[in-house]
Amino acid sequence: MRRCSAGLAAAIGALVLIGQQSDPAAQRIQQGGALTIGAVIALTGNANLYGQDQRLGINLAQRWFDGRPRTAGSPAPPRLRLQLEDGGSDEATAIAGFNLLINGGALALIGPTLSQQAFAADPIAQRLGVPVVAPSNTAQGIPQIGHYISRVSAQSSVIAPLSLEEALRRDPSIRRVAVFYAQDDAYSTAETEIFQEALAARNLNPVTVQRTQLADNDFQTPITAALQRNPQLVVISVQAVAGGNLIRQLRELGYRGQIVVGNGLNTPNIYPICQRWCDGILIAQAYSPDLDTPINRTFLRLHQGVNPEQPPSQMTAQAFTAYQVLAEAITRLQQQGRLQGANLGQARSRLMQELLSGSYDTPLGPIRFRADGEVLQDRFFVAEVRMQPDGRRGRFALVRDLSLASKPATSPPERGSP
Amino acid sequence: MDVLLQTLLNGAAAGGVYALVALGYTLVFSVLGVINFAQGALFSLGGYLTYLLMGGHISVSGGLPGWGLPIALPFAAALLLAAAGAALLSLLVERLAFAPLRRRNAEPLLSLITSLGAGLVLVNLLQLLMGAEGYAFPAGSLAGLPAVVSLGGARIRSVQVLLLLICAAVVLLLTLWLEGSRGGRALRAVAEDPTTARLLGIDSDAMVRLAFLLSGALAGLGGGLVGVSVSLPGPYFGIGYGLKGLTVLVLGGLGSVPGAIAGGLLMGLAEAMVPSGASGWRDALAFAILFVVLLLRPTGLLGRRLVEKV
Numbered sequence: 001m002r003r004c005s006a007g008l009a010a011a012i013g014a015l016v017l018i019g020q021q022s023d024p025a026a027q028r029i030q031q032g033g034a035l036t037i038g039a040v041i042a043l044t045g046n047a048n049l050y051g052q053d054q055r056l057g058i059n060l061a062q063r064w065f066d067g068r069p070r071t072a073g074s075p076a077p078p079r080l081r082l083q084l085e086d087g088g089s090d091e092a093t094a095i096a097g098f099n100l101l102i103n104g105g106a107l108a109l110i111g112p113t114l115s116q117q118a119f120a121a122d123p124i125a126q127r128l129g130v131p132v133v134a135p136s137n138t139a140q141g142i143p144q145i146g147h148y149i150s151r152v153s154a155q156s157s158v159i160a161p162l163s164l165e166e167a168l169r170r171d172p173s174i175r176r177v178a179v180f181y182a183q184d185d186a187y188s189t190a191e192t193e194i195f196q197e198a199l200a201a202r203n204l205n206p207v208t209v210q211r212t213q214l215a216d217n218d219f220q221t222p223i224t225a226a227l228q229r230n231p232q233l234v235v236i237s238v239q240a241v242a243g244g245n246l247i248r249q250l251r252e253l254g255y256r257g258q259i260v261v262g263n264g265l266n267t268p269n270i271y272p273i274c275q276r277w278c279d280g281i282l283i284a285q286a287y288s289p290d291l292d293t294p295i296n297r298t299f300l301r302l303h304q305g306v307n308p309e310q311p312p313s314q315m316t317a318q319a320f321t322a323y324q325v326l327a328e329a330i331t332r333l334q335q336q337g338r339l340q341g342a343n344l345g346q347a348r349s350r351l352m353q354e355l356l357s358g359s360y361d362t363p364l365g366p367i368r369f370r371a372d373g374e375v376l377q378d379r380f381f382v383a384e385v386r387m388q389p390d391g392r393r394g395r396f397a398l399v400r401d402l403s404l405a406s407k408p409a410t411s412p413p414e415r416g417s418p
Numbered sequence: 419m420d421v422l423l424q425t426l427l428n429g430a431a432a433g434g435v436y437a438l439v440a441l442g443y444t445l446v447f448s449v450l451g452v453i454n455f456a457q458g459a460l461f462s463l464g465g466y467l468t469y470l471l472m473g474g475h476i477s478v479s480g481g482l483p484g485w486g487l488p489i490a491l492p493f494a495a496a497l498l499l500a501a502a503g504a505a506l507l508s509l510l511v512e513r514l515a516f517a518p519l520r521r522r523n524a525e526p527l528l529s530l531i532t533s534l535g536a537g538l539v540l541v542n543l544l545q546l547l548m549g550a551e552g553y554a555f556p557a558g559s560l561a562g563l564p565a566v567v568s569l570g571g572a573r574i575r576s577v578q579v580l581l582l583l584i585c586a587a588v589v590l591l592l593t594l595w596l597e598g599s600r601g602g603r604a605l606r607a608v609a610e611d612p613t614t615a616r617l618l619g620i621d622s623d624a625m626v627r628l629a630f631l632l633s634g635a636l637a638g639l640g641g642g643l644v645g646v647s648v649s650l651p652g653p654y655f656g657i658g659y660g661l662k663g664l665t666v667l668v669l670g671g672l673g674s675v676p677g678a679i680a681g682g683l684l685m686g687l688a689e690a691m692v693p694s695g696a697s698g699w700r701d702a703l704a705f706a707i708l709f710v711v712l713l714l715r716p717t718g719l720l721g722r723r724l725v726e727k728v
Contacts, residue, residue, distance in 0.1 A: 044542075048550040049652070052479045211696065215658050217648035220428050220575060221690055224421070241552035241651040248554070249648075252565045252575055272477070273554045273649050307478045392556075 024105040025129065025345030034081040035347075037326055038101030040111035040121070041135075041319075045089025047113050049240055049269055050315050054113060054135055057312070057319030058082065060302045064320075065327045078334045080327055087112040091120035098124050105344060106130065107330070108351055110322045115139035116186055122149050129345060131352040135322040136315055138263065139190070143373035148352055150373030152321045152364070154286050156191055156263050159380050161198035162284035166382045166400060167233055167258045168202065174258075176207045178231035180222065180246060182238045183211040191237040191262040199235070207231060212238060217245045223253050231255070237262040244273025251277040258282065267313040268394070276391035280384060283396065287317040287364050288381035290398035299363040311395055312363075321362040329355040378403050424572035425690045431578045431647075433686020434585025438640040439663025440670060440678035441592065442633035448609035448673040449622075449629045452526045456511045456537035458660020460504045460634050462544055464641030465650045467500035468493075469553050480549035493559050493646060501638035508634020509627060511536045516630075537657075544653040554649040577647045584643060588636070589679055596675060605629060609673065662704070669708050671721020680719050 029035070039058050042051035062082050070077070083106060085097035094117035101109060102124070108131040112121055115137040125132045126146030134142055134151035143149050168174055177199055181192035192209075199206060207229040210222035223246075226234070234250060234257065236243055243265040250259070251274075259281045266285060271278055289300060289311035299320055303312040312320075333339050333354050339347055359368040365379040383396035439461060446454045473490025476482050491499065515532035563576045596602035607615040608625040616622050641656055666685050670677025688707055689700045711719060 043550075044545070045654075048545075049552070052550050056479075213700065215651075215655075217644075217651055217655075218428075218432065220578060221425065221692075224424055224573070228421075241649065244552060244554070245648050245651075249575065253573055254566070269551045273552045275554060275556075309478060 024103060025348070026343055027105065028341070028343050029339050029347050031340070032079070034079040035330060036081045036083050036101075036104065036106045037323065038097075038104070038106035038109045038111075039082065039084045039323075040087035040094055040097035040101065040109060041084070042089045042113035042117075043086040045093075047089040049267065050136060051087070051113050053267060053269075053313045053315035054111075054319035055084065056303075056306065057135070057316035057321075058084070058110060058323050060299065060306070060316070061320040061323035061327070064298060064302055065324070075335055078327075078330050078339075080330065082323075087117060087121075089114065089117075091117050094118075094121040095124060097121070102128055102130050107344065107347060108133065108326050108355075110135060110319070110326070112137075114187075115142060118142050118149075119145070122146070125149070129348050131326075131348055131355060133322040133326055133355070135319040138187075143370075147373065148348075150352075150355065150369055150375070152325060152362075152367060152375050153318050154375055154377050154380070157194050159284045159286055160191055160194045160262055162380060162382050162400070162402060163260045163282045164195065164198050164202075164235065166282055166284075167260050171232070171258065174232045175204065176229065176231045177204050177233045177235060178226040178229060179206045179209045180212060180219075180226070180234065180236045180238065181209075182214045182216070182242065185214045185239065187264060188214075188237040188239070188262070191264070192235075195235050195237060195260075195262065206235075212242070212246075214239060214242070216242055219246045219249050220253070223249055223255075227253060227255060232257045233260065234258070235260045235262075237264065239264045240267050240269050241273055244270040244278070247281060248274040248277040263314075267315060268310040268396075269313070271310070271385075271387065271394045272392065276387050276389075278385045278394055279387040282399075283383050283385070285314050285381045285383050285396065286377065287312075287314040288383060288398045288401070289396065291363070291365060291379070291381075291401075293361070293363075293365070295361050296363040310393060317363045321360070321364050321367070324362055325355060325358070325360050325367075326351075328360060329358055332358065421572070423570050424574055426687065427569065427572065427574050427578065427582065429687035429690030430683060431582040431585075431686070432689060433683040434582050434589070435640050435644055435659065435682075436662050436666045436685050437589055437679045437682025438585055438636045438643075439659050440666035440682050441589065441675065442636040442640075443663055443667040444670075444673055444675055444678045445605075445629040445633045445636075447667070448675075449605065449612070449626050450516065450520070450526075450529070452516070452529045453533070453664065453667075454508075454511070454516075454630070454633065455530060455534040455660070456508070456515065456540060457633065457637050457663065458657040459537035459540035459544075460508055460511075460637035460656070461641040461644075461659050462541060462650075462653055462656030463507060464500045464504040464638030465645035465656065466544060466548055466553075466641075466653075467503045467638065468496045468642035468645055469555060469650060471496035471499050472555060472559060474553060474555070476547065477549045477551045477553070479551060481547045492561075493555075497639065497642040497646075500642045501635040504638025504641070505631045505635040507540070508630045508637070511540075511634075512627060512630040516626075520626075537660075541653045541657065548653060550652055552649050552651045553645075555646045559646055575647075581643045581647050584639075588639060592632070592636075593675060593679075601628065665704060665708055669711055669718055671718030674718065674720045674722070677718055677720035684719070 041054045087094040087097045094112040098121040118137045122145045126148045132149045136153050138156045182188040208226050261283050356369045367377045380402050382400035384399045386397045387394035471491050475486035515536040519529050567576045604620045605625050608622045612622045666681040670681030692700050
């Protein structure tokens with residue numbers, strides 16, 4: 001009996017030892033070894049258009065960080081290894097990507113692309129104590145998932161109404177507004193609520209609200225119905241390609257008034273779709289290529305190297321920023337010697353503290369974090385799309401550079417992000 | 419009145435495309451008794467081929483950024499060549515996904531899965547090559563056509579009218595060929611009874627290949643037409659049309675050519691009739707129609723009841 005108990009105890013001890021050895025959080029950080037930053041972004045599925053922009057941003061940030069000149073006498077920067085996983089455009093794939101990277105020993109994660117995915121995958125990282133920086137989740141409540149979750153993407157409740165203000169500033173006589181949104185898309189329905197509340201606050205009730213579907217590209221019927229109400233302003237909350245088609249068909253069918261669009265169209269990928277008809281649309285942005293700061297000039301130069309055709313999108317800039325804040329926080333940790341002798345779990349915890357305590361000069365402008373991980377960004381922009389005469393290329397031309405109080409809006413609520 | 423006319427034209431144009439896709443399914447189903455799930459992918463391929471043949475270039479996130487064919491054909495020629503390309507690829511799908519299983523007398527369900535796999539591979543290859551971005555055809559693709567035409571007071575995009583006319587012409591030509599030509603009759607004979615057709619000297623394997631060629635061409639045509647009408651929203655865009663075509667196939671009656679045409683038009687018109695404020699419920703309506711029709715007529719609108727001899 002005694003022999004049996006001793007055997008059982010030895011077996012349990014061995015299992016505990018094996019368990020500890022296989023728990024990546026328990027493993028020591030190797031001095032001088034590469035630290036892994038994982039990224040889970042949508043490279044397939046409906047959101048892959050955004051994921052492509054994000055991949056580009058992260059790769060540029062990696063190039064920027066690795067190529068930074070070292071000042072004499074300063075310690076060597078940490079060796080960072082980027083591991084990219086396709087998060088698809090659904091929750092299950094994002095969860096699988098998070099699990100893979102966390103179990104593979106990632107120090108921190110960037111992603112996922114969509115807020116809906118974040119609500120599913122972020123709790124896993126939170127439970128295991130892995131810092132997450134979201135580059136594009138704009139839904140209310142993302143940082144509140146837990147203290148390991150942060151984001152660099154400001155809520156669209158802060159940004160979206162700015163473009164509406166610009167349209168009304170240009171033409172104060174506007175009274176008739178038509179609203180279009182994709183009713184089967186959480187981001188679009190959330191954003192249209194923000195737009196419609198902003199309209200109501202200005203005593204402008206939409207003369208028509210046209211509900212479309214995410215996969216729609218032929219808008220002849222809803223446009224015909226809307227134009228019968230003679231709108232002076234059209235406000236659109238749909239995803240990029242559908243939005244490009246909608247704008248093109250609106251113009252083709254004779255609409256000549258102003259068009260305000262939401263964050264889903266915050267990508268140059270709409271240019272090839274609506275071509276010369278994109279010209280003049282108004283959009284509020286968290287990033288402007290026209291921002292004249294050293295880091296943004298560097299970012300633009302790097303982007304020019306891989307895509308000389310068009311300036312970077314907001315998604316690319318935000319993804320760059322996500323990698324940048326992580327890389328800078330890790331560098332500070334290393335310089336303070338706080339990674340020395342730490343295991344991965346301790347390093348993750350210290351990184352999160354460092355990340356939230358720092359301030360960062362990014363292509364988005366100066367940013368910092370609130371204690372709960374919410375981004376604090378002062379500068380936002382209103383841009384107007386200006387297309388070149390060939391109708392194939394264009395740019396988001398800055399029309400307003402707005403400094404807001406650096407606090408995130410708490411209302412109205414949102415549910416989704418592109 | 420003008421609103422009704424506009425609605426009818428919108429519905430007929432959409433219905434024409436659905437009919438093209440459903441006809442592709444019908445041809446394969448009638449000769450093999452299986453559904454070719456790669457049809458949606460061939461639809462996407464037709465759109466991209468038309469774009470490239472018209473001088474379009476691959477975007478920066480594609481596999482060959484900036485690459486384009488050294489030619490820029492007019493739309494009509496590009497559309498026909500794209501249809502031919504999709505037809506050839508459809509033949510390849512038949513060779514790879516259907517023929518090996520047919521030789522082994524495998525369950526039809528297996529062919530369904532292999533065709534689904536072939537379709538997914540095709541769409542992913544498209545994404546690898548072309549990237550995820552949307553592509554639109556150049557603004558002057560339909561040179562000489564005004565952007566909008568007025569018909570009886572209704573303003574409709576001229577590309578919609580063109581789409582409707584081309585779909586109608588293709589459907590008419592295909593029906594005439596099936597009814598009146600030697601090849602068409604042979605295809606129908608194989609569809610009716612492959613064993614008897616073989617006894618009568620008809621090469622049923624050749625007819626299967628012909629069915630795949632034609633169905634691929636129809637998908638390619640549909641993809642090119644939708645591409646010029648709206649845009650190419652991404653490599654997956656054909657999958658949605660493929661699913662709608664499948665609905666139309668069942669609605670019209672499995673294997674029935676007139677059923678596919680009638681089903682397509684009914685579906686297109688019903689979708690267009692949905693009040694604009696509730697247009698987000700269009701797909702729900704489409705499947706509600708299917709549900710009601712199948713309740714009343716389990717064989718579809720024009721399908722025939724099959725009697726199995728025991």
